[in-house]
Amino acid sequence: MKYIFIILAPPYTSKSSGVRALYRLCHHLNEAGYPSAIKADREVRPSDWNVPFHRGAVGDSIVVYPEIVSGNPLRAGKVVRWALNDPGLLAGDTTYPDEEMVFVYDPQKLETVSRAVSEPLGPNRVLWTGLIDPEVIFPDASVPKTIDCSFTHKGRALRERFPLPPGLSIEALEDRTPDMAALGDTLRRTRTLYSYDHYSNVLREAAISGCDIRVISEEEGWHDPRGCSCQKNIWWQDNLVENYARKFRDSSFTHDFVREVHTRWPVPEAAPLRKQSDRFWKVLWPRR
Template identity: 30%
Template sequence: MSRRFIVFADSFDENNGGVIALHRLCDLLNKAGREARLWPSRLPLWHGERPWASAWAAWRWYRRAWRRPYRTQARFDTPLATPADLDGAIVVYPEIVHGNPLRAERVVRWLLHKPGFHKGRYEYGPGDRYFFFQKAFDDPALNPDGDNLLKVVWLRDDVYRQTNFGERHGSCYFLRKGKGRPLVHELEGSVLADRLSHAELATLFNRTQLCVSYDSYTMYSLFAALCGCDSVVVPEPGVSKEQWYPDEADRYGLAYGFDDLEWARRTRHLLLPRLKAQETQANDTVGAFISRCDAYFP
């Protein structure tokens, strides 16, 4: 029996790497020949024992959806699920989701960041299975199954490419998940890039000399390097470069601190081939994910 996959995800947002990953996973599962559907994360499931509360939650959802409809990516194969689709399905939650809102019997937790990073706590079930987006997010205490890598890539090299090979000036920076950390670079004239569109970012990255990120794991640091920027990730206290990314190939084009700029410049030309290879390899990790889920949940 080939079980359906339900991916629990927010509305598509081109500026949210975690949401992109969830929608991309659903797309790749369908392209691999399995049935996969998205469940909007704010869509409540009906509770028969609490009809009034369920009706109120549903009314709030549809009122919100009328004002701001749930978005998908037109290039992806990501149909929406119905309650009937939940029967017997494997539900994939990102690590940020507490509990089991869809009351699924077969649950996968996809660690798109370190468990508890966003809210300081996490609440998972005893029978849940764990996959991680990259080794830095794995937690052996939660995941006894070893190398359950599930990494999907949507490489926007149609947007992020170097067009300026001449003079550059100034800097830009990202806070994102590093909001609240001390700012250590020169702020005068530096552009906060958190809310810019992809097209605006590509233009900015091709104009500026330096991009500084206080979010240790955002893809935007890589996009900046693809556009020819000196891309610096501000180190987290107590986290070494090897702990940040154990595989040095994951550090191509990136400086972990300002003292690491020579490495970033020397390896920048290796970044695009690395990302292209990762995009291709994503299909392989999805295939392994399917096989392991079939074994976990026969």
């Protein structure tokens, strides 16, 4: 099968928000009618997600690389670079060539990622997809909150410098959560989550689950990230609890993404998998 987009990704794991984003993008592109596939060393498919795998050459497909991939290992002629974090922070290159179309996941990263390209990026280069599955992450007031948890992840250096508050019995979230179902169950039982990682989707998941949240910084000590101005803070969307389920399921954001890609390379019209009016598709792809 010919794919419009091929996404190079690590093997799927629910423990990485960046990996989940890559697979979720593939799912939404397919749901919106843009045939897409994942290319990975090991094929692990999230259940119920529309995620096929591609094993051959990429041909003239548009290849999407996350920022942790250096260069153009698939030798694609059309490259989209999706910066899910700061360029070069975790891996990959610190600058990107003009031949690539660069997008950011977090709109707060536009200024940072713009330093990696020759021209500043605008809001049309934000590619955001909801990652919080309402089937496993949800509040439940009937569940008693009986534990406090810590979360370290990318904050190992901070943990060495700032110990947890004394006198508390705190369990490591990572030890209790081998999968997403366990994460949801644990967060619904957690009173306070103490996080050394200020830039993690887990903070949003904890907020939705009804946890108090504390993160650490040199300037503010332990504090609630939902009201701070720390440079590394995640993007807290308005009405997070009310809207997260819709954003997880809504594939409509892909049309803006494809329209922007279409300004550089021809993209075939979508073959809608769900009924759409003729007027909708004429607006999306006006004939010239």
